[in-house]
Amino acid sequence: MSSRASLTELRSLLDEVAFPLDLAGTVDGSTVRRELIGQLDDYVLPRLARLDAPLLAVFGGSTGAGKSTLVNSLVGHTVTAPGVLRPTTRRPVLVCHADDTAWFVDGEILGDLPRYHRAPSADPASGSRSDQASGSTSGQRSPDASGVEVVAVATLPRGLAVLDAPDIDSVETANHELAAQLLGAADLWVFVTTAARYADAVPWEYLARAEQRSVALGVIVNRIPPGSEDEIAAHLTDMLDRRGLRPERLFTIAEGPLAEGRIPAVDDVRAWLTGLALDRPERDRLVRQTLAGVLQSVPARVDRVADEVQAQASASGALASFARARYEGALDAVEGELRSGELLRGEVLDHWREIVGTGEMMSRLQRGIGRARDRLAATFSGRPLPEVAVAGQLEANLEVLVARAADRASLEVVEGWSTMAGGAQALGVSARGLERSSDALGPAVKTTVNEWQDAVMRLVREQAGSKVTVARTLSVGLNGVGVALMVAVFSATGGITGGEAAVAGGTAAVSQTLLTAVFGEQALRDLVKQSRDDLRRRLYVAFTPEVERFDALLAGMPSAGLAPELRRVAGVVADEAGSDPGESGR
Ligand SMILES: Nc1nc2c(ncn2[C@@H]2O[C@H](COP(=O)(O)OP(=O)(O)OP(=O)(O)O)[C@@H](O)[C@H]2O)c(=O)[nH]1
Numbered sequence: 030m031s032s033r034a035s036l037t038e039l040r041s042l043l044d045e046v047a048f049p050l051d052l053a054g055t056v057d058g059s060t061v062r063r064e065l066i067g068q069l070d071d072y073v074l075p076r077l078a079r080l081d082a083p084l085l086a087v088f089g090g091s092t093g094a095g096k097s098t099l100v101n102s103l104v105g106h107t108v109t110a111p112g113v114l115r116p117t118t119r120r121p122v123l124v125c126h127a128d129d130t131a132w133f134v135d136g137e138i139l140g141d142l143p144r145y146h147r148a149p150s151a152d153p154a155s156g157s158r159s160d161q162a163s164g165s166t167s168g169q170r171s172p173d174a175s176g177v178e179v180v181a182v183a184t185l186p187r188g189l190a191v192l193d194a195p196d197i198d199s200v201e202t203a204n205h206e207l208a209a210q211l212l213g214a215a216d217l218w219v220f221v222t223t224a225a226r227y228a229d230a231v232p233w234e235y236l237a238r239a240e241q242r243s244v245a246l247g248v249i250v251n252r253i254p255p256g257s258e259d260e261i262a263a264h265l266t267d268m269l270d271r272r273g274l275r276p277e278r279l280f281t282i283a284e285g286p287l288a289e290g291r292i293p294a295v296d297d298v299r300a301w302l303t304g305l306a307l308d309r310p311e312r313d314r315l316v317r318q319t320l321a322g323v324l325q326s327v328p329a330r331v332d333r334v335a336d337e338v339q340a341q342a343s344a345s346g347a348l349a350s351f352a353r354a355r356y357e358g359a360l361d362a363v364e365g366e367l368r369s370g371e372l373l374r375g376e377v378l379d380h381w382r383e384i385v386g387t388g389e390m391m392s393r394l395q396r397g398i399g400r401a402r403d404r405l406a407a408t409f410s411g412r413p414l415p416e417v418a419v420a421g422q423l424e425a426n427l428e429v430l431v432a433r434a435a436d437r438a439s440l441e442v443v444e445g446w447s448t449m450a451g452g453a454q455a456l457g458v459s460a461r462g463l464e465r466s467s468d469a470l471g472p473a474v475k476t477t478v479n480e481w482q483d484a485v486m487r488l489v490r491e492q493a494g495s496k497v498t499v500a501r502t503l504s505v506g507l508n509g510v511g512v513a514l515m516v517a518v519f520s521a522t523g524g525i526t527g528g529e530a531a532v533a534g535g536t537a538a539v540s541q542t543l544l545t546a547v548f549g550e551q552a553l554r555d556l557v558k559q560s561r562d563d564l565r566r567r568l569y570v571a572f573t574p575e576v577e578r579f580d581a582l583l584a585g586m587p588s589a590g591l592a593p594e595l596r597r598v599a600g601v602v603a604d605e606a607g608s609d610p611g612e613s614g615r
């Protein structure tokens with residue numbers, strides 16, 4: 030039988046599973062996961078630990094089929110309240126021999142379902158239930174609390190517990206979820222149905238699950254019009270057979286008057302169940318069959334969970350890269366606008382003209398660099414340096430441009446995510462505010478642009494390192510050269526001189542003629558490229574916290590290796606369960 034080690038490993042891997050996104054298969058995946066965890070905790074792990082625990086026979090089926098009535102009839106006491114109002118049984122009642130109550134009140138079987146021990150004398154039909162503290166960790170509970178009532182009776186032998194479950198098909202979700210949980214903890218499922226209802230759809234969904242898990246099954250068809258027993262038994266057997274279900278036993282009970290609320294003709298069922306409790310090899314066979322069946326069902330169920338883990342990971346990956354791509358796009362847009370010369374407008378142009386003079390200045394520059402330098406030097410003497418104004422205006426223009434591009438990117442991400450798998454739900458209510466940049470972006474861009482300008486100035490100083498260059502440079506001032514370089518970065522020509530530059534128009538052309546004179550053509554191209562790349566790198570860093578706002582919405586994704594690891598361990602669990610055919614039952 031499967032080792033506890035691999036099961037425990039599987040159990041903790043299942044704990045790591047999280048489905049933060051709302052995808053098409055998420056509800057299904059988390060239901061499968063929840064049920065699997067429940068069954069491991071409520072049944073597999075405790076059952077493996079104690080194969081000698083009493084056999085747990087769970088009476089499950091449609092509402093009104095007579096489960097509670099049957100259980101009362103079997104034990105000869107009203108231990109659970111039948112009723113005309115549907116559904117009747119909301120809280121499961123477990124009946125067993127007094128010596129066995131500890132298994133169920135204090136033991137791990139039934140997992141974390143609250144349990145409490147009811148005094149045998151209390152008759153639930155009388156409406157005066159008295160709860161008695163069990164001494165277990167579950168403590169005393171009020172009668173209307175959820176949980177399993179454990180009732181000791183002298184009429185059941187040791188080694189057998191019978192559980193009256195809520196219905197599996199009621200409108201009340203809590204009821205059938207609890208019923209499913211209890212069926213998951215059963216060594217033996219006693220499926221109770223009626224002549225009128227055995228073809229209903231819902232029970233067959235449960236029966237299909239029982240078939241997949243090789244759960245030991247008993248079937249009771251209650252309330253059969255007298256005389257139709259054989260006909261109904263044959264029909265039902267055929268239905269079961271076609272679905273691969275071979276119950277241990279099938280009982281038919283003809284409808285007749287109840288005697289003190291009990292069905293008189295339950296001797297066969299009682300004899301079968303008590304026989305199982307007393308026949309140790311047979312009891313063990315059933316226990317092992319169900320256990321092995323559940324273990325063999327693990328890989329298919331884990332596959333479903335792992336599929337969803339992968340679906341979540343790829344949806345999350347797609348969302349994250351979409352957000353990143355939009356901000357990359359914003360950087361491209363900024364770069365494109367820089368190259369278009371967009372920023373060299375208005376005041377920038379005016380201030381720059383103050384440095385380099387008028388159109389006449391430009392033509393002189395193009396005729397002879399020497400005289401241009403003289404003119405430039407004269408412009409600066411005794412006046413506040415206009416290059417500071419140009420730098421400031423460039424900075425302001427650039428900030429606006431970058432802010433616009435970042436705002437556009439965030440809006441694009443929000444709009445894009447709304448149409449992508451899992452995106453709308455990841456955005457959730459926190460989407461408010463995400464469609465524009467964070468408040469921190471403005472100051473961050475300002476700092477970034479300032480730092481970039483400083484870096485441009487540093488670059489100019491470094492390049493002006495050799496004596497010759499210094500000499501050339503000083504006549505216009507290092508700051509003037511730095512600003513000229515920024516202008517070149519922001520111009521369409523980007524350091525290309527000659528005929529092209531002249532065509533490109535005054536502002537840029539003047540700066541480039543100047544820069545070429547100072548640095549030489551090749552060095553200028555390099556400087557412009559280096560400065561543009563540097564700006565992009567710095568803006569990328571400034572955008573990172575903006576992108577991370579979206580990444581944060583995708584937090585809580587399980588690690589990439591989880592899905593394959595789940596499948597691997599599930600395979601080990603099933604292999605170990607199947608490796609000992611003597612133990613697997615069938
Ligand atoms: N005459 C007669 N009445 C029955 C028989 N079995 C059940 N009943 C009645 O049918 C009604 C429903 O029976 P319950 O035992 O409460 O049914 P249940 O399957 O426990 O129903 P839920 O708890 O709602 O899932 C009760 O009023 C019972 O008295 C039977 O064999 N003969």
Ligand SMILES: [Mg+2]
Pocket residue numbers: 096097098110111117118193194195
């Ligand atoms: Mg009931």
